[in-house]
Amino acid sequence: MRNERTDQAINIIKANFTTYFAISLMLLLFILFFQPFSPDGLMFKHFEDKVLFMSGFGVIVFILLFARQIVPSNLNTYEGDQSQENVSIAYLTDFILATAITLGFVFYLRYVGHIDISFFIVVKIAIMAIIVPAARNVHQKISYLQKHNQQLNGRIVLLEKKLSQFAETYTDAPVELHSEYSADIFRVQANQIIYVSSADNYVEVGYLQENQFKKHLIRNTLKKIEEQLNTFPGFIRTHRTSIVNMQYVENLNSKNNKYWLSLTASAQTIPVARQYLMVVKELL
Structure with a gap:
């Protein structure tokens, strides 16, 4: 029966295989076409032998990328853990990855390709090695942002749904508009009220009843009616x-x-003062 660590390693391989294969392949193609390790290029009798040899660089990168990935979870900061300690450890681990790739290429060139290693070649290898963790981190960051964006979109949809349910619940609910002395109470559904406007010592409520536009006067101030509708x-x-x-x-x-x-x-028109104009435009 597989233990938890084995299952975690298998999941990591499944999740990152395509990405790491693409990074390894891009580096392999760069080396294959530009042959940066010797002035005259690597000489082979057959093109197939050259491709086979060059494939070794891709294999080295591919293996070391997974070695970098299969580390304790606190070393993987792309999931959003950006504490100073973990960021420092992640940078250190990337430096170790670049160093390992550099050493791997040097030994591969020297003992498999039988190429004399100069300081200039080591510098070129080191530059290519730095690109590998950089490309990995860019991909991980993009993946994290995409995942985070999906989560935010999901939350927006959920909030919109809740807001819609909230609006439906309250707009269908009855509202009681009280007169100044509470002697007159006008009961109507909130979603049937079209407007409320002041009329001397009264407020006029324009509303729909059985799809017919009607008006009702209540002795009160617009401010108090507004408080009831808040x-x-x-x-x-x-x-x-x-x-x-x-x-x-x-x-x-x-x-x-x-x-x-x-x-x-209704044929009624509602005036809009300048102080409320921007709010009205935003809601239209």
Whole structure:
């Protein structure tokens, strides 16, 4: 029966095989076409022998990348753990990876390719070796950002769903608009209210009842009615004299620096003061 560490190693191989193979292949192709290790290039009688020899560099990189990956989880900072200690350890591990690739290439060239190793060749190998952990970290960062973006999108969808449920719950709920002396109570569903506007010592409530536009007067101030409607989404103040339910707004109109809203369920127009104009535009 496989232990937990073996299962973890297998999962790592499955998750990173394509990425590490691509990095190894890109480096292999670079070495194959540019032959940077000797001025005259590596000489082989047959092209197949050259490809076989060059493949060894890709194998070295591929193996060492997985050796870098199969380390304690606290060394892998791309999952979002960006503490100073773990970042330092990750940099150290990448340095060890680049050093291991450099040494691996040097020994492979010297003892398999029988090439004299000069300081200039070692420098070129070291530069290529540094590119490997850099490419790995770029890919891991992109993968983390994509995963994080998917999580955020999922949260947005969930929040939108909850907001929709919240809106449906409250807009379908009945609201009681009280008169100044509580003697008159006007009961109506929140989603049936189209607008509320002040009318001297009264407020006028425009609403729908059985798809018919109607009005109701309540003796109260617009400010107090606004306080009663605050718990219901969609109602906004547009003017010192008006509150409107945004679900019934059709268009924002303007003429001679004056603004008003036209409604879908009524011929009534709702004035918009400049101080509320930006909020109205954002909600349309």
